[in-house]
Amino acid sequence: MKPERAIRGWLDHLTVERGVSDNTLSSYGRDMRRYQAYLEQRGITDVAQVREEDVASFLAHLRTSAPGEGDAPGRTALSASSAARTLIAVRGLHRFLLLEGVTQVDPAREVRPPTVGSRLPKAIHIDEVERLLEAASVGDTPESLRDRALLEVLYATGARVSEAVGLDLDDLPGPDVPEEEAVVRLLGKGGKERLVPLGSFAREAIGAYVVRARPLLAAKGSGGPALFLNQRGRRLSRQSAWAVIQTAAGRAGLDQHLSPHTLRHSFATHLLDGGADVRVVQELLGHASVTTTQIYTQVTVQRLREVFAESHPRAR
Incomplete structure (x- = not known):
């Protein structure tokens, strides 16, 4: 299955079956556009071809160039928290594909998110x-x-x-x-x-x-x-x-x-x-x-x- 079709199916599942909020859906959609663009750059045309090293490489790429649609050059790297959130979306996609029988393995399961420092909330007096x-x-x-x-x-x-x-x-x-x-x-x-x-x-x-x-x-x-x-x-x-x-x-x-x-x-x-x-x-x-x-x-x-x-x- 092509990545674009797989991603669309997962987002539809989140909308219809899971009832996620519009804000969450928008964030996941943005994350998935980054992921799809990265897979296309690596010549991956079927989600069954994705391996653990591809997901790990994508995560590292997020921390260095923050790819967007078309992976425009000169983009600022994502923070650890933003990269971790994107990885959550990628994990959700591959877990969905495994449960639906589209793929036989979950390549994102063992990829660990970057460490996010504990940042205190900002309050005013x-x-x-x-x-x-x-x-x-x-x-x-x-x-x-x-x-x-x-x-x-x-x-x-x-x-x-x-x-x-x-x-x-x-x-x-x-x-x-x-x-x-x-x-x-x-x-x-x-x-x-x-x-x-x-x-x-x-x-x-x-x-x-x-x-x-x-x-x-x-x-x-x-x-x-x-x-x-x-x-x-x-x-x-x-x-x-x-x-x-x-x-x-x-x-x-x-x-x-x-x-x-x-x-x-x-x-x-x-x-x-x-x-x-x-x-x-x-x-x-x-x-x-x-x-x-x-x-x-x-x-x-x-x-x-x-x-x-x-x-x-x-x-x-």
Whole structure:
């Protein structure tokens, strides 16, 4: 079977049988284009011809030239984490082909990903979060009310940006729900739902946006039940959410490389700093494993060391 046909079959399987998200499918598609181009360069016209050394060579090639479609020269090498993610896609493809009986062996099974260094999440201090939120609500336009509500939701719930822009009006607590019972329903990875408490600041910002701004935006298009709308009245995109936080960061005099994920990191870090149990934070973040959440405990320990070094008379 030609690599192009095999790859298309695997991606169709992920879409129909596995129900992977559009973002994951897009990433895998990009990885597969790299892989297909590399196999073509090596003269491999049938996936049954792929050997372990071909997969290992592809991984090494990723780390040196990062091949894209057509393997344009001068491309920057992929990081260890990006190369490891690409290898995961390649492994998934060959495991699928083996299970489907297209091939007799899995050439990617024994290829090991590059070591990925443990990188601590980036979080900003509480006062910086407050400056960022204030900077998002400059003026009294529909867009400024929306931007403030969006950032309040990201920080108050620790939502991923895709979860925040995917919110519908029905995912919010009604106006008559007592504050201590107010939760927002987030749709996470794999279609897994979770309920996260919604604090008074976020609820107030959402209320101001829904009452005073959303109807004006909705009148311009067909956003349907979407909570956050763009200027054309359609559901706000992930890219637009990124632009919102970067614009607010610029106004607040903060690093303009901040992303919506920065608020998710800050949400987790500030909860742990405040004494929250790591398993509670795991549930709030929607992590499948507590191991993923535990990286945030390293951040708080680092902060404790900083405070100790600055405050204790015998620290030096």
